[in-house]
Amino acid sequence: xxxxxxxxxxxxxxxxxxxxxxxxxxxxxxxxxxxxxxxxxxxxxxxxxxxxxxxxxxxxxxxxxxxxxxxxxxxxxxxxxxxxxxxxxxxxxxxxxxxxxxxxxxxxxxxxxxxxxxxxxxxxxxxxxxxxxxxxxxxxxxxxxxxxxxxxxxxxxxxxxxxxxxxxxxxxxxxxxxxxxxxxxxxxxxxxxxxxxxxxxxxxxxxxxxxxxxxxxxxxxxxxxxxxxxxxxxxxxxxxxxxxxxxxxxxxxxxxxxxxxxxxxxxxxxxxxxxxxxxxxxxxxxxxxxxxxxxxxxxxxxxxxxxxxxxxxxxxxxxxxxxxxxxxxxxxxxxxxxxxxxxxxxxxxxxxxxxxxxxxxxxxxxxxxxxxxxxxxxxxxxxxxxxxxxxxxxxxxxxxxxxxxxxxxxxxxxxxxxxxxxxxxxxxxxxxxxxxxxxxxxxxxxxxxxxxxxxxxxx
Numbered sequence: 001x002x003x004x005x006x007x008x009x010x011x012x013x014x015x016x017x018x019x020x021x022x023x024x025x026x027x028x029x030x031x032x033x034x035x036x037x038x039x040x041x042x043x044x045x046x047x048x049x050x051x052x053x054x055x056x057x058x059x060x061x062x063x064x065x066x067x068x069x070x071x072x073x074x075x076x077x078x079x080x081x082x083x084x085x086x087x088x089x090x091x092x093x094x095x096x097x098x099x100x101x102x103x104x105x106x107x108x109x110x111x112x113x114x115x116x117x118x119x120x121x122x123x124x125x126x127x128x129x130x131x132x133x134x135x136x137x138x139x140x141x142x143x144x145x146x147x148x149x150x151x152x153x154x155x156x157x158x159x160x161x162x163x164x165x166x167x168x169x170x171x172x173x174x175x176x177x178x179x180x181x182x183x184x185x186x187x188x189x190x191x192x193x194x195x196x197x198x199x200x201x202x203x204x205x206x207x208x209x210x211x212x213x214x215x216x217x218x219x220x221x222x223x224x225x226x227x228x229x230x231x232x233x234x235x236x237x238x239x240x241x242x243x244x245x246x247x248x249x250x251x252x253x254x255x256x257x258x259x260x261x262x263x264x265x266x267x268x269x270x271x272x273x274x275x276x277x278x279x280x281x282x283x284x285x286x287x288x289x290x291x292x293x294x295x296x297x298x299x300x301x302x303x304x305x306x307x308x309x310x311x312x313x314x315x316x317x318x319x320x321x322x323x324x325x326x327x328x329x330x331x332x333x334x335x336x337x338x339x340x341x342x343x344x345x346x347x348x349x350x351x352x353x354x355x356x357x358x359x360x361x362x363x364x365x366x367x368x369x370x371x372x373x374x375x376x377x378x379x380x381x382x383x384x385x386x387x388x389x390x391x392x393x394x395x396x397x398x399x400x401x402x403x404x405x406x407x408x409x410x411x412x413x414x415x416x417x418x419x420x421x422x423x424x425x426x427x428x429x430x431x432x433x434x435x436x437x438x439x440x441x442x443x444x445x446x447x448x449x450x451x452x453x454x455x456x457x458x459x
Contacts, residue, residue: 018127020265024289034114045166051382057167070380074350081339092328094224098231103284108210116203123149153204161195208269218279227310228322232283234274234305235313256300263287350378351447361453368420369453375415379407385439392434396421423456
């Protein structure tokens with residue numbers, strides 16, 4: 001039998017969860033954290049730094065921007081390292097604090113619990129009223145409430161879709177799609193509505209299914225958690241055996257849990273936390289708030305449900321961070337250090353020089369030899385750069401076949417040229433040739449390649 005006010009089955013067979021409206025100290029903290037994160041999420045695409053959107057993930061044009069740093073396809077190795085850092089951070093975070101991310105910072109949970117669910121409470125009422133409305137006939141009141149609710153859901157989904165696209169294609173391009181004629185941006189217009197309906201479906205119908213079935217993180221935590229991980233848990237050694245309070249009982253041989261069921265009724269994923277750690281638990285802490293209210297009313301200590309590890313609940317051992325967490329943290333620190341050094345050494349212009357394939361060295365009279373090269377310069381900034389390309393060794397000369405002196409912003413420039421070297425300076429068949437790219441009087445990039453020539457005694 002389902003807990004009171006908790007869930008019911010609709011005509012399509014999907015379990016509908018009606019969580020009771022939460023309240024309490026932790027819920028208030030969650031609201032403020034959510035408001036800050038929502039403000040950052042919606043305003044981040046509108047903020048500019050060094051002439052670029054603060055965060056941009058443009059997979060179509062393969063352009064990624066993070067706080068003023070522009071990453072191009074040539075920086076894929078940095079992207080791979082960043083993803084590795086993210087994965088190890090998630091592992092380390094989960095080992096120590098369980099699934100706290102899901103309940104406090106995940107966009108799915110924030111939008112569902114702090115936006116859509118609150119609108120639902122405002123229009124349809126708390127759990128009992130929602131359930132009664134869904135099971136009742138289609139009256140004028142029901143049509144009006146359902147219509148207003150889903151219209152607001154669709155409007156918010158539209159706003160989320162636009163924000164999502166602002167991260168994907170840039171806020172400037174999104175503004176063009178919105179303001180210019182639809183015929184000029186059919187694909188962009190279609191994308192806005194496609195993502196609108198996707199988000200609407202997620203928050204109006206799928207809801208907790210995203211957390212319990214679709215998202216792989218819930219299953220991953222089962223592998224990562226151990227007896228020393230802090231999770232939202234029920235202190236069964238203190239709470240069992242459960243029993244309702246009896247006013248006239250002289251001696252009540254039960255635990256602190258009075259089996260009121262409020263912890264189950266407020267759970268947004270429909271689980272009973274008293275059954276132990278479950279993958280459906282998103283650590284939203286709603287059950288902690290509801291249980292603390294009951295403990296306060298019954299004059300019992302708070303935190304019958306709280307942040308515990310299994311060693312504390314079973315053995316009353318004090319909390320300490322597991323050794324493997326320190327190992328993950330050490331690995332994370334090393335990778336972050338390497339990543340930071342690569343970012344620091346990263347050149348704003350990347351230069352690649354290669355000998356023309358299928359060519360040999362060429363004799364230029366008695367005293368000189370040349371090799372043919374192709375060069376590609378990649379501008380990783382959002383500014384057009386005027387540059388000079390020259391050999392580092394002043395005794396070498398360049399004879400350009402294809403020359404460029406301007407490198408467009410976020411674009412490439414190609415050069416084809418002969419490097420001419422005096423035979424008297426050639427001491428072995430293969431030597432290095434170093435080239436410099438100079439802009440505003442400074443060397444902004446260097447490239448090294450090989451120069452082939454037969455050593456000669458002629459000067």
